[in-house]
Amino acid sequence: MAKKKLEEVDLSTEEKIKDAARRVFMKKGYAATRTRDIAEAAGINLALLNYYFRSKEKLFELIMLEKLAKFFGAIAPILNDTNATLDQKISAFSNNYIDLLTANPELPLFILSEVRANPERFVNKLPVAKVAESHFIQQLQEKRPDVHPLHFLMNVLGLSVFPFVMKPVFHASGILNERAFAARMEERKALIPKWIMGMLKTK
Amino acid sequence: MAKKKLEEVDLSTEEKIKDAARRVFMKKGYAATRTRDIAEAAGINLALLNYYFRSKEKLFELIMLEKLAKFFGAIAPILNDTNATLDQKISAFSNNYIDLLTANPELPLFILSEVRANPERFVNKLPVAKVAESHFIQQLQEKRPDVHPLHFLMNVLGLSVFPFVMKPVFHASGILNERAFAARMEERKALIPKWIMGMLKTK
DNA sequence: GTCTATAACCTGATAGAC
DNA sequence: GTCTATCAGGTTATAGAC
Known part of the structure; x- marks a missing residue:
């Protein structure tokens, strides 16, 4: 055939x-x-x-619904693994999530754009409670009670996701081609855990 | 009257x-x-x-055009101040930019959404060259020749901008109200420089 | 400069033949 | 299940009165 x-x-x-x-x-x-x-x-x-x-x-x-499940579904299980240390969670997250986004680069901006354009549609329909009240958050609070844990959650998420959100801008500017972008994202898998662990020690 | x-x-x-x-x-x-x-x-x-x-x-x-000028125009002058150290640039950026975005919270997602929906319209019209080839980039390369400078640029930008990009999601989830969001962003003004300077030392 | 009315076109959705 | 034809309503843009 x-x-x-x-x-x-x-x-x-x-x-x-x-x-x-x-x-x-x-x-x-x-x-x-x-x-x-x-x-x-x-x-x-x-x-x-x-x-x-x-x-x-x-x-x-x-x-x-499919896309929301894909975008949010991958986060909660990792951050709620009660057997993993902070370091392990951050490594697992950045590795898995960058792989997911590399396979679905438009996923974050698609969801963010639609939520922005029509927030009412998404009220109480975004599965983020499991993330905001995760075991990861508890570990952060123990480790650094002096800094709101949301900062570190935002940073782990942002350092992985933000490049994909900016991708159309970089691409339209001709600054960063497809191959270079992929190379940078591959490097970030190992860099992000180091950076975040550093943040957790910074006084 | x-x-x-x-x-x-x-x-x-x-x-x-x-x-x-x-x-x-x-x-x-x-x-x-x-x-x-x-x-x-x-x-x-x-x-x-x-x-x-x-x-x-x-x-x-x-x-x-107005919005692009506002969003990108505030970045280049700070990052190209040849009299400022890395630390000073990062502090100036996070302070000024978080103020700008606090006054215009929907600005980043507006631009990013439109670029994504219609990338052709923006080809060669995004004033980011002055950022990608800034004095800041040179300083980063000197300080850490082993890490691509784009990582740090992305991080300075992302740590400031990403919370505003996620804002509609947090808001629709009922996780973070307006007042709490403002408080976190105020905290980040001082946190981001510490975090980034830490990254620059992390081996 | 500002309005009402309408042209010209587009879009989501359905009726009805096969 | 799949198609063509078409409806009903909405959208941008303009013509023409004031």
Whole structure:
């Protein structure tokens, strides 16, 4: 059997639409996406989109739930591992999360952009409580009761995520190409734990 | 004379429209903004918007240029002050920039969201060269020739900016209210220089 | 300069044939 | 299940009266 050009050729129609919706929503955001774009990207007719998913809104919510689970789901388990030391948690996090984001570079900015554009939609729907009250937070409080633990959580997260958030800016500026960006992110896997452990000692 | 309810009542029509455009574009982004929203927010008629600014696109570009200048313009002068030490640059940056962002909390995510949604529009239009080739970068290279200077630039920027990027998420989660956020950001002004100077010593 | 009215087009969604 | 055709409503932009 000849190799197919598009990898989704053999998928069900429903999956073809979801696949296309992931690509188009991620690239342009909810507001700028037209259902016709998704239909075209899926290689199907516009009517089929509504046949399977009822509306643009419902389809978007489906995709968004997936993306939220991917973005937040990877954090809580690591930070709540009660057998891991602070150092181990930070290492595990930066390694795993940078891998996740390298495979899904537009994930953070997609979520952040949509939350900003439509905060009401996300009220009480963001699974961050497990992170904000994690075992990691407790360890931080023990280690440095003089500094609010949120600072260190923000830093671990930010040092890993922020480069991906800035990526479109660097790319549009022509400052940092794809290969160089990947190299820097690979270096950060080992650097971030050192930096954060240093912060925890800084008086 | 009685005090006016809205501060822009006495402005020229052109300024009223620009003021409204700033608010609406910043809140909803380009794609989700309707010119009718802007006209209504400005208290004028829809036709006047086109009379003064020709099109939604032109009006947006005007506002975006302002915002880009604000966001990037504050960085380069500090990082290119050839009389300042590394430590002084970092302190000046985190203090000034956190003040700027506290006064304009939606600024970073507005720009990042729009660049992501429409990268072509911004190619060669982002004034970041003066930052990427700054005196600060030279100092970093001298101090730590073993680590790519972009890491430290990214960290100084990220530690200041990332909390504002995450703000909508924290807010929608109910984790962090306005007052607590402001308190943390005030603390970070002094913390960030310590953290970064620590990083520069970490082997 | 400012308004109302409307043109010209676009978008999400559905009806109905196959 | 899948398509074509089309509806209903919304959106940008302009014409023309005042």
